[in-house]
Amino acid sequence: MIAIDLIGIGTGNPDHLTGAAVRAMNAADLILLPRKGDAKADLIDLRRGICAAVLTGATRVVEFDLPVRDGREDYLGAVRDWHDAIAGAWAAAITAHLPGGGRCALLVWGDPSLYDSSLRIVDRLRDSDMDIELRVVPGITAIQALTAAHTIPLNNLADPVLITTGRRLREGGWPDGVDTVVAMLDSGCAFERLDPAGLHIWWGAYLGMAQEALVEGSLAVAGPRIAALRADLRARHSWIMDIYLIRKDIHVG
Structure with a gap:
């Protein structure tokens, strides 16, 4: 069983984290941080800073390369294919770092329910027969x-x-x-x-x-x-x- 926590982290300021978000991060066995390329290095630096500010235990932090979205004219089709690729990247990282199961957390800008596709990507993992228990920790939008x-x-x-x-x-x-x-x-x-x-x-x-x-x-x-x-x-x-x-x-x- 893989437990996945989607944790809303606000807009990058550690002060935006709720108490529930801090507890969830520290309860995770693994936190996955996406790398989006050199042009957006500040984004992963912000996530690194949040982890450094609040983690107090043995939670592992692992970075992975986020697939790049195709810029083709078919916007919705490109986004769907991109989400498929992200789901594959998540699955590979989770399988590699939690082979026996455990709790994995992903840090979501703002709130996972508002103009973010993390919930849709988890649905793709479920469709691939991964045994998943999902929890959403809301964040400041x-x-x-x-x-x-x-x-x-x-x-x-x-x-x-x-x-x-x-x-x-x-x-x-x-x-x-x-x-x-x-x-x-x-x-x-x-x-x-x-x-x-x-x-x-x-x-x-x-x-x-x-x-x-x-x-x-x-x-x-x-x-x-x-x-x-x-x-x-x-x-x-x-x-x-x-x-x-x-x-x-x-x-x-």
């Missing part, structure tokens, strides 16, 4: 970190919120029926495709980290500032994690 950094509520009073991706916002424009949109996984400033009239944006990058950057204002004014700053930060750090909230008007209450 990038959405929570963003609204906290800007000291704003997520929603207007009694109003819904749509959480989507930059790709969907770019392709579909402003969605009907909502005044507040949160965009994640936006690699290309999809907000530039929106009519900025009456829209306000709250943007954040590297939330909770030493290099945190925040911009807030009307989309017409703040949008170009964000695009320029984002490009500069990505060039400086070779990677960027950012998120933004856009709201129609600003209601009181």
Whole structure:
């Protein structure tokens, strides 16, 4: 039996770990850390730092190379194939380092339930007949970190919120029926495709980290500032994690 813990670790700051996350990490026999290439070396360094900060026992930490996603036009097909490859990498590492079974933990940015595919990858392991017991330890999401950094509520009073991706916002424009949109996984400033009239944006990058950057204002004014700053930060750090909230008007209450 392999017990797998998917542990939400927030946005990279060890202070974002819950008590449950710390206990789960220390209870694991093995923690797997993915290497994503030299351009994203800071990401594994953050995970290494989290392990160094909280591990107190004999938990082994093992690194493995994360497969690279195919950049072909068929986005969903490429992602499915990528997940298959990641499941294979997980299975190989678990088999090599826990041949007799045990508890394996994976550290997931934000929360495993929100725009993360770790749960889908575990399903692939189950489909391959691995005997798995799964536990999810929730974490602070990038959405929570963003609204906290800007000291704003997520929603207007009694109003819904749509959480989507930059790709969907770019392709579909402003969605009907909502005044507040949160965009994640936006690699290309999809907000530039929106009519900025009456829209306000709250943007954040590297939330909770030493290099945190925040911009807030009307989309017409703040949008170009964000695009320029984002490009500069990505060039400086070779990677960027950012998120933004856009709201129609600003209601009181």
